[in-house]
Amino acid sequence: MVKLTGMNHREIMINEDNIEKIEEVPETVITMTNGNKYIVEENTDEIIDKIITFKKKFIIQILDRQIFTKGDESMSENKPEKKTDGASKIIIILLVLLIVxxxxFAGYILFFGGASNFHPSSSNNTNTTEVNTVSxxxxxxxxxxxxxxxxxxxxxQRYAKVKVSFGYNEKNTxxxxxxxxxxVNKKPILSDAVNSVLRSKKAADLTTSKGVDxxxxxxxxxxxPILKNGKISNVYFDELVVQ
Incomplete structure (x- = not known):
């Protein structure tokens, strides 16, 4: 498992084998194979580096055990000439396995799990690729x-009664x-942007944590894209009633 930094700088452990995809929207969101989502401070490249480092350590540990065990077996059988031979074969096999x-893993994350980060349309919109580090x-x-x-x-006929707040960096005056x-009163413009998103949703979309996220x-x-001097880092539903 790899150690990552969650919201409020809390450390969390993620099973790298159960990662389905990694997105930056703009915060880094890890989706697991069971549907659970985790928001972390690390970006995609940093997560991949940590996973690769963990895999390397894991393979090296196996390598050390195999060489030690093989050496003991060779010595106990009084056949020292086979020790180097067996260890060399194990090293080659494990190195090939490590490379594969x-x-x-890197290919899967970059080209499948993280496809949203490399989609052509995202190159023109930096809002979807910036990592959220604001707690x-x-x-x-x-x-x-x-x-x-x-x-x-x-x-x-279904409708939602909502009150929405935006979170942004307190240092951005x-x-x-x-x-x-x-x-320049931007509240009507921002309200219209929020309402346009909500009007495209059904009641069922607002009744699950995944749908709300x-x-x-x-x-x-x-x-x-409406804001000129920065970006919001979080969206909060102060009130959300679906009827």
């Missing part, structure tokens, strides 16, 4: 007005001034 494992303790928040939004359900400016990511992608 590292190459396969809740370092955030200011900016709240929108409460809103009632019609949802996309067709079998019945320019972004704070932009959000709170009385000369995906909506938060979509809102960030919709809102960040």
């Amino acid at each position: 494992l590292i190459g396969s 809740a303790a370092d955030e200011n928040t900016y709240s929108l007005d409460e809103a009632i939004v019609n949802l996309a359900d067709t079998d019945s 320019k972004l704070k001034s932009e959000l709170e400016s009385e000369d 995906e909506i938060k990511s979509e809102i960030m992608q919709k809102v960040n």
Whole structure:
């Protein structure tokens, strides 16, 4: 397992064999094969480096055990001439295995699990590739007005009552001034961006943690291009009622 840094700088252990994909939207989100998601401070390259380092250590440990065991067997049989031979074969096999494992894992993460990071459309939008390193303790928040939004359900009339807040780096005074400016009121523009995302969703999308997390990511992608002096790092639902 590899050690990563979660939200609020807490260390978490991730089983690298159960990673399905890694995305940066803009925070780094690891999706496991069981559907669980983890937000970490490390970017994709750093995670891959840690996994490769862990795999190397694992293979080296196996290599050391095999050489030691093989050496003992050779000595106990009074056949020292086979010790070097057997150890050499084991070294070659394990080195080949190490290269195959590292190459396969890195290729899977880069070209399949992390496909969203290399999609051509993301090259023109830095909002989807920037890593979020702002913890809740370092955030200011900016709240929108409460809103009632019609949802996309067709079998019945469904709507959501929401109150949304944005988290952003407290050190970014320019972004704070932009959000709170009385000369240029951006609240209606930001509210429309949020509502446009919610109007495309069905009630079922708002009733699961996974669905809500995906909506938060979509809102960030919709809102960040509107802002000129920085980006929001988190989206919070202060109130969310689906009827």
